[in-house]
Amino acid sequence: MLKQYIKQAFQMLKENRLVSTISITGTAISVTMIMMVVLVLQVQVANYYPEEHRDRMLYVENGTLVRMKENTGNWNSGNMSIEAVKECFYTLQSPEFVTAYAISEFTVSLPDKRNYMAHPVKLTDTGFWKVFSFHFVAGAPFTEADVASGVPQAVITEPLARRLFGTIDNIIGKEIRLDVKPYRVCGVVEEVSKAAASAFADVWIPYTTNESCQSSFNENMVGSFRVLLLAKAQGDFDVIRQELKQQITRYNATKEKYEISFFENPITQWDKAMGTDGQNFVDWKDFWLETGGAMLFLLLVPVLNLLGVTQSSIRKRQAEIGVRKAFGATSGNIVRQVLYENGLMSLLGGMIGLVLSWSLFPLCKDFLLKASDTTLRAEMLFRPEAFVLALLFCLLINLLSAGLPAWWISRKPICEALKNGEETNK
């Protein structure tokens, strides 16, 4: 029977070219738009180089609040000091790895040639290389000993290495200058996309090699560090939060005037994607109400189009359907037939839409993604989830646009359908 339906559907596709074109293009455009929204989300939550474990990560970025114990109107929000990192986070037992980093900008030059363009730099510890999975094309990350004694070592990206040295061969151990301070290159990593914002930088150095990132205020609690935690499993998130709470209480007890807290942090990658930025927490309900609303609109407009078209074409086939019913087809059969036939067009449109969204996304990424000049990697876009979702939206479009007319026609009494059909097709 299914074969029969498909044959018939193909026949109809050929018979009424314009209507088929409209249905297919309409679906394609709708799926393209929806998939763009999906792809933006995917870039924000999927695991890819070097943030390969986003689903197990927790973040405390720009989410530190330090206020006076007595006068809570006096507060400072931003990031934490290295002391707070050590007291509250490094000592956590439940996460697999913990890392802290500060961000800065430095010019990167060779000893004999000064450059004046600033590059993003992350000042961090050795945990950073365990939380993220960087691919080293040469050398290795700086070591625990480097961090402990503030040895000026630097990990740089491959494109930066090429710009500076013209090559990536034999550059380990060579001197570079961050502003005017000499560092030695200890490792070169594959380029990092700006979409992997927590890992992204052009240069990574031990935080102990820089004075100003370690300065702190308010009883050594306010500073410039952010913290990332890698849980052993997703289910550990609550355990970690619980343990952190105890750490905070203990740490605050040692302070006289000020106390530290972290708003709703640590937050997950999904929280970040939904717009939570450390200090303003976005509820998933609000997010889905907005995003879902936009998606619904993107679905609804073409569905209204298709409804008009399917309605008319079904009306023309009243007689045929009347005959089928007269020979014993149930309403379910009829509805299924219409859905299958229409489904073929939706599917064709959906696949075109998916391919279109993949090819359009790189062109539109500059205004769709937060950072400009974000480099895209294949594993950000081509994921099975995208395929499944596109299929799902096709089915939804099909159900909405053909379901109603199908239901209408299947309920028509046989004789009326036959009579009307005769009239329409005279």
Place this chain on the structure above:
Amino acid sequence: MIKHLLTLIWNQRNGNVWIFLELLLVTAMLWVMADSLLVDTYTYRQPIGVDTQHTYLLSFGLTDDVTEMDIERNNQATQDLLQLIGNLRQCSEVEAVCLSKIATPYTYNRGWSGLMPVEDTASASYAYRVRYVDLEYFRVFKVRDKEGRPLYDQVLKNPGEVVLSETLDEIFFPEGSGRTQREVKWGPKSTESMKVSAVSAPLKEMDFDTYQPTYYYVWRTEQDFLDEVAENDIRFYNCLFRMKKDYSQQEMEAFLQQESERLQVGNVYVSSVKPISEYRADMLKPRLDNQKKKIAMVGFMLVNIFFGIVGTFWLRTQSRRAEIGLRAAVGASKAQLRRELFLEGLFLLALTLPFLLIFLINMLYLDMPDTYRLAYTWWRFLITLSVSYLLMGGMIYLGIRIPANKITRMNPAETLHYE
């Protein structure tokens, strides 16, 4: 005619209802987007009050960077910085160099401080946006007064430490208030008064904002600046400069490398140089992205309308072949038949108007449109409404053209033959 059209539309209500719903939904969305784009464009076109073309922020560093700065080191660093700036001024490619605090355009480095007219007896002063600048700042950013004349000349000529923006001037010294002598003070308890040297064109933080009451506090001489820095960390001050012509990133890099020896004096060195245009791009990005997304949505909706109209009217001309053939046979010209089809489509669109107006009134009642940046006026209403309907009308016209052309190709005898 109208009655005839109404009858036509009503008789086909089954096929029309979906397309009508779509027209209604899309027109409403179009209006929402046209309105927000109009407000954005309107505010974007108002100048921000400073000219940032060819201007750069020079970040400087200290070779012996420490967290705590003592007075002696601070004084030495200030002297070194002033000399470095002097070196930069000597470069023939550089037009002007200035020092400032919380006055770099397109950054979040901002500050507010109380100010009030000297005659004002109010018990407290409001805090207004303040920018601390030296005289050269007005040359670097080509600041102008409200008539468009360079402000630098006026500040040089008229004594006074304060320059008000036009917006703040209107608050402090409204016309007809009789306050001709423009003097201000920090707060109600201040005993000192300061003269207002000039009034600048209105100022805002970035292109998509509205004008904010702002004032400049001006260090008129180098000594003024030294007095100010004596109590503050020199690292909180910004050095900004303007080049004489446009430089690409490579050219700028080459220029700085060529001058690199002059760009380090004592402990102070030039760390990096970043064009203000980059800060601008970063700050405007979310707003511009939003606009582009809206335009993409508008495109999406219009394409959908096109397809919807083509589909509906195509099927209609097919099922009404006999009727059309008959009308052609009894003397209706092809142009007449086409026109009728167009009118039918446009009339369908016109029917959305009352519903749209109800929606619009509701939106206004809920204060959903942005009335903060642009008051809701008749011209705003007319422009957004007519743009939405013109776009829709255009799409409907394009959509009906295809089935309409088919009609003109119909042969009455043949169509009637189907009967």
